[in-house]
Amino acid sequence: MRAIAVILAAGFSSRMGAFKPLLPLRADGGERCALELLCDLYAGLGVPVLAVSGFRGDEVDAAARARGARCVRNPHPENGMFSSVLTGLAALPDDTDAVFVHPADIPLTRPMTPRRLLDAAAGADDGAVLLPAFAGKEGHPPLLTRSAARHVREWRGQGGLRDALEELPRRLVPVADSLCLPDMDTPEDYAAMREAAARRSLLTPAEAETLLEIEGLPPRGRRHCRAVGTVAATLARALNAARAARGAPLIREEEALVGGLLHDICKGQPDHEAAAGRLLRRYGLERLAWLVESHRDLSLPDDAPLSARELVFLADKVVCGAWALPLERRFQQKLDQFREDPEACAAIRGRRDRAARLAARFAAEAHADPAALALSVVPSWDERERTDG
Numbered sequence: 001m002r003a004i005a006v007i008l009a010a011g012f013s014s015r016m017g018a019f020k021p022l023l024p025l026r027a028d029g030g031e032r033c034a035l036e037l038l039c040d041l042y043a044g045l046g047v048p049v050l051a052v053s054g055f056r057g058d059e060v061d062a063a064a065r066a067r068g069a070r071c072v073r074n075p076h077p078e079n080g081m082f083s084s085v086l087t088g089l090a091a092l093p094d095d096t097d098a099v100f101v102h103p104a105d106i107p108l109t110r111p112m113t114p115r116r117l118l119d120a121a122a123g124a125d126d127g128a129v130l131l132p133a134f135a136g137k138e139g140h141p142p143l144l145t146r147s148a149a150r151h152v153r154e155w156r157g158q159g160g161l162r163d164a165l166e167e168l169p170r171r172l173v174p175v176a177d178s179l180c181l182p183d184m185d186t187p188e189d190y191a192a193m194r195e196a197a198a199r200r201s202l203l204t205p206a207e208a209e210t211l212l213e214i215e216g217l218p219p220r221g222r223r224h225c226r227a228v229g230t231v232a233a234t235l236a237r238a239l240n241a242a243r244a245a246r247g248a249p250l251i252r253e254e255e256a257l258v259g260g261l262l263h264d265i266c267k268g269q270p271d272h273e274a275a276a277g278r279l280l281r282r283y284g285l286e287r288l289a290w291l292v293e294s295h296r297d298l299s300l301p302d303d304a305p306l307s308a309r310e311l312v313f314l315a316d317k318v319v320c321g322a323w324a325l326p327l328e329r330r331f332q333q334k335l336d337q338f339r340e341d342p343e344a345c346a347a348i349r350g351r352r353d354r355a356a357r358l359a360a361r362f363a364a365e366a367h368a369d370p371a372a373l374a375l376s377v378v379p380s381w382d383e384r385e386r387t388d389g
Contacts, residue, residue: 006052008084009051016190027108035064039051045114049067051071081103099149101141105184105185108196110177129169178207203288208261232314235311235362236308256315259308265280273296297350298313306362310362324375324378324379
């Protein structure tokens with residue numbers, strides 16, 4: 001499918017008091033303007049960008065071209081956003097199969113959102129407009145199939161793009177991306193956008209829960225993930241207390257929580273840890289991929305500090321199902337299960353010993369046993385056995 005992203009950056013930004021496409025935002029470790037963020041979003045997906053400029057057109061064109069985008073000028077931006085939509089659609093190559101229509105004032109949409117829209121659009125063109133939705137709310141960008149784009153170009157009704165799309169079939173595509181919802185029209189919106197930009201590379205717990213549901217993890221698996229996330233965040237809190245006392249760098253508790261929530265997102269697939277890493281990278285979540293792809297087995301050099309990755313690993317080793325279970329007993333269950341397989345038992349003992357070394361490092365630094373901390377926030381395995389009995 002040949003898709004193109006039309007970025008609308010021609011308006012006057014009259015309510016903002018500053019020109020929205022060129023406003024800077026610090027996201028993913030660097031500062032870029034809103035237009036640059038969107039150009040980079042689609043470039044990372046291999047989707048060509050067509051930027052529609054108007055007001056301050058020379059500056060917009062220069063910024064977009066520096067990011068590899070093609071530009072077209074709306075000669076009458078005073079006619080409103082829909083005139084920019086039509087300008088962009090008229091400039092599309094004839095072989096365009098689908099088009100994203102993305103206003104520059106919604107710059108924080110994550111890569112997973114257009115990726116999921118493209119996945120949903122693959123196949124027959126049913127004339128629908130595909131809309132991302134988080135928590136039941138429609139976001140941006142809409143993806144227009146070829147026939148839907150033709151309908152918009154030929155539409156002669158009153159109103160703008162929203163009104164033109166009302167006449168088309170609509171397909172809502174669930175996404176785990178709350179950042180596809182907010183735009184920035186006022187200085188207050190921009191202030192909120194700057195705060196949101198700082199967390200663009202990390203999902204919120206609610207977004208992580210949504211992603212588990214989207215990817216079809218069964219309820220039992222989700223209960224385990226919640227327990228591991230809860231324990232990982234508890235381990236981070238204990239470690240941070242010790243580090244704060246000596247002025248050492250802290251771990252983001254929410255990062256440990258979200259890593260725990262997502263660690264088994266691909267459970268049931270072959271080599272599910274690596275599969276989770278691939279899935280999250282495909283969605284542009286590099287940091288989260290790194291957090292979860294080694295949760296089955298890892299070791300850490302003695303001179304490297306414990307991070308959220310090791311806490312997710314440890315939390316998974318002291319949680320069985322949704323229940324707290326000491327590390328030694330957790331591995332003994334595996335040894336009992338594979339007692340007739342010497343090779344498997346040797347591998348299990350190796351993983352047990354590496355986990356024990358990390359647990360000892362954690363206990364020495366945090367002055368707390370990870371299994372005891374797990375027991376403080378989730379029910380014990382023994383309680384489960386009594387309840388089941």
